[in-house]
Amino acid sequence: MSQNKNALLRYHTIDRCLRNTARRWTLQDLVDACSDALYEYEGKDDQVSVRTVQLDLQMMRSDRLGYEAPIEVYERKYYRYSDPDYSISRLPLSSHDIELLNGAIDILRRFDEFDRYHDMADVVSRLQDRVALTERRPIVDFERNRRLKGLEWLNVIYDFISSRTTIRVVYHSFNARHPSEYFIFPYLLKEYRNRWFVFGSRAGDMKLFNFALDRILEVNPCPDIPYRDDPDFDDHFFDDVIGVTKHSRLPKATVRFWADSSQASYILTKPVHDSQRCVDRCNDDGSMTFEVDVVLNPEFYAVMMSFGGGVKVLSPKSAVTRMRDMFRKGANIYG
Incomplete structure (x- = not known):
């Protein structure tokens, strides 16, 4: 669970406690309640610190999250809401919140290829009715091909x-x-x-x-074959890949390539890979030299070829040879 979710869990736990007026709540009681909630929802037997709950109370009192909770201390020891009807879960949405929800729904609608979206469509409709979200033309559109097989x-x-x-x-x-x-x-x-x-x-x-x-x-x-995870296939598997092709027969290399003035600015603002770095700027002619650390797969060569004569691979030698062969083959087709 992320730190933000941990904090949200604590806020709602404190809110639940303070709404329970049948009991008087000390700071230590709130600490214990937050620790119990963390164990219940996450299985973590970690004690929430007194300082953390004090900061949570301060945050809930402030307007930073829109709560402005009327938390007061009475008898110099116990905590409660001065307004017994208050709850952070009953707060109306601000116009800014509604605008953010509209944007989120716009994006969700772009994923209508997944049945999960259709299952959620009723929820979205109820949300629109509940908080008066506005119907509007989409302002975000992802590239897609509805005629794609599969x-x-x-x-x-x-x-x-x-x-x-x-x-x-x-x-x-x-x-x-x-x-x-x-x-x-x-x-x-x-x-x-x-x-x-x-x-x-x-x-x-x-x-x-x-x-x-x-x-x-x-x-x-095939439920009879027990499912197994691959420890090598993790969140970093694609860190050195352009596209989707990666296996042991494809080497990884630091590729250096030169781009002329017609392509350099484009490549600078839209990197071909996350590892891209500019290693030389030839200010006289506007050209630049870049490096990337990638697997030399077909998608890498396709990206390099897409720049035509505006890009030249300088190293490693195997990539230079491959690029030269592909350009010669293309030239022969048009020859």
């Missing part, structure tokens, strides 16, 4: 990942004459350039695969 597997695989269920996948890659069968532990759905992929490890040897959803022919649950 979208029918999106919700199916999502549910299997959520329930940690082993699945059987019948897959027909572009390079294979016939479909193949895989039993995998699915971990993640990932989108790249309007194409969806599922990542998972093969049952038996735990080899990691990614499958494009538009090449999947069949998906079935």
